[in-house]
Amino acid sequence: MSTQTISRKADFPGMVNADGSPWHYLDTAATSQKPQAVVDAMANALGRDYATVHRGVYSRSAEMTLGYEAARRKVAGLVGGVEDEIVFTRGATEAINLVAATWGAANLKAGDRVLLSVLEHHSNIVPWQMLRDRVGIEIDVCPLTDDGRIDLDAARQLVDERTKLIALAHVSNVLGSRLDTAKAAELARSVGAKLLLDGCQAVPRTKVDVKALDCDFYVFSAHKIYGPTGIGALWAKKDILDAMPPYQGGGSMIDRVTFEKTTWADAPQRFEAGTPAITEAIAFAAAVDYVEGIGIERIAAHEDDLVRKARAELAKINSLRLFGPDDSAGIVSFQLGDIHPHDLGTILDEENVAIRAGHHCAQPLMDHLGVPATARASFGLYSDEDDIAALIRGIERTMRIFG
Ligand code: PMP
Numbered sequence: 001m002s003t004q005t006i007s008r009k010a011d012f013p014g015m016v017n018a019d020g021s022p023w024h025y026l027d028t029a030a031t032s033q034k035p036q037a038v039v040d041a042m043a044n045a046l047g048r049d050y051a052t053v054h055r056g057v058y059s060r061s062a063e064m065t066l067g068y069e070a071a072r073r074k075v076a077g078l079v080g081g082v083e084d085e086i087v088f089t090r091g092a093t094e095a096i097n098l099v100a101a102t103w104g105a106a107n108l109k110a111g112d113r114v115l116l117s118v119l120e121h122h123s124n125i126v127p128w129q130m131l132r133d134r135v136g137i138e139i140d141v142c143p144l145t146d147d148g149r150i151d152l153d154a155a156r157q158l159v160d161e162r163t164k165l166i167a168l169a170h171v172s173n174v175l176g177s178r179l180d181t182a183k184a185a186e187l188a189r190s191v192g193a194k195l196l197l198d199g200c201q202a203v204p205r206t207k208v209d210v211k212a213l214d215c216d217f218y219v220f221s222a223h224k225i226y227g228p229t230g231i232g233a234l235w236a237k238k239d240i241l242d243a244m245p246p247y248q249g250g251g252s253m254i255d256r257v258t259f260e261k262t263t264w265a266d267a268p269q270r271f272e273a274g275t276p277a278i279t280e281a282i283a284f285a286a287a288v289d290y291v292e293g294i295g296i297e298r299i300a301a302h303e304d305d306l307v308r309k310a311r312a313e314l315a316k317i318n319s320l321r322l323f324g325p326d327d328s329a330g331i332v333s334f335q336l337g338d339i340h341p342h343d344l345g346t347i348l349d350e351e352n353v354a355i356r357a358g359h360h361c362a363q364p365l366m367d368h369l370g371v372p373a374t375a376r377a378s379f380g381l382y383s384d385e386d387d388i389a390a391l392i393r394g395i396e397r398t399m400r401i402f403g
Pocket of ligand 1: 029030090091092093094121123124169171172173198200201221232361
């Protein structure tokens with residue numbers, strides 16, 4: 001598929017510099033730019049349509065409540081779930097913390113095992129360490145294959161009937177490697193463990209169907225899929241969600257409060273204490289509409305095409321070490337000789353190319369790769385071959401500067 005058929009820079013007000021010159025934004029894995037449709041949805045929700053949800057007896061509030069709950073339906077549909085299974089959170093980070101603090105604290109005890117992998121984002125490591133400190137679980141770490149995939153064959157040696165949860169990235173935010181989800185589900189079932197998938201990087205570039213994935217929890221953030229910051233979602237199987245104790249206490253999550261005893265609202269409201277991120281939810285739904293209007297399969301094919309081209313160009317540079325598998329999803333990490341990624345990122349910035357340089361919230365993976373940081377170029381539906389050409393020009397200039 002030609003990249004020209006999908007690149008929609010014009011829809012994204014953030015994709016040009018103030019003077020109108022192009023900006024080569026290659027940091028979509030950190031956060032995506034927003035289409036005007038999402039900016040407009042957010043502005044309308046904050047402006048002409050603004051009111052609270054769930055409590056108001058006046059019509060504007062009733063309409064906002066309908067909009068908020070329609071957003072929940074839309075977001076559920078994005079991952080093949082239904083509305084009752086979706087909890088709005090501040091993002092994937094909060095969603096994992098919620099699972100650890102509620103389901104984890106209620107169901108895991110000292111000696112139970114949780115399997116993670118070397119390439120996990122800190123948000124899928126630290127909450128489990130906090131739970132370890134609280135209840136004494138053990139954390140096992142699945143190794144990677146040479147090309148940077150989670151090695152589920154090796155994982156077989158790391159699970160037994162004490163393994164209660166397997167929590168893995170669906171797509172790595174550093175290597176772009178895709179999890180073999182069928183094998184992960186089979187592994188979890190073989191020992192009766194629950195399966196949590198961190199879908200942050202998968203949802204923007206993969207058709208997700210939680211039923212087909214056969215997972216128990218699926219987490220993602222709106223801002224990675226062309227929506228706003230401050231909102232994300234936890235999808236969980238309804239029976240698991242129904243049995244989970246609350247996360248935070250406050251308004252909206254209760255059934256009845258007295259000083260003697262408080263009873264909880266049903267899920268998902270039980271997990272949404274306080275006034276929710278109303279405008280963000282509306283804008284999240286607008287982002288899902290935008291993406292579905294293009295088609296996630298087209299976006300995936302477009303990004304796959306760009307990744308192939310970028311990897312082929314980068315591989316021609318002698319001193320450049322490429323990380324991750326050849327078929328990485330939308331994300332390419334590399335190291336340019338002994339030039340620090342921050343220096344590369346700074347020089348690329350002078351060329352209007354924005355990449356990410358750092359540990360990408362995956363320090364254990366950096367240790368595994370033997371580098372303090374990597375340079376990372378990541379693509380979105382608006383990326384095109386000009387962005388790759390600008391990246392390569394910038395790398396060549398950096399090499400000249402560093403001799
Ligand atoms: N997991 C992965 C794989 C990610 O890429 C990110 C964001 N970099 C997160 C979790 C955390 O997402 P958020 O910061 O939106 O909560």
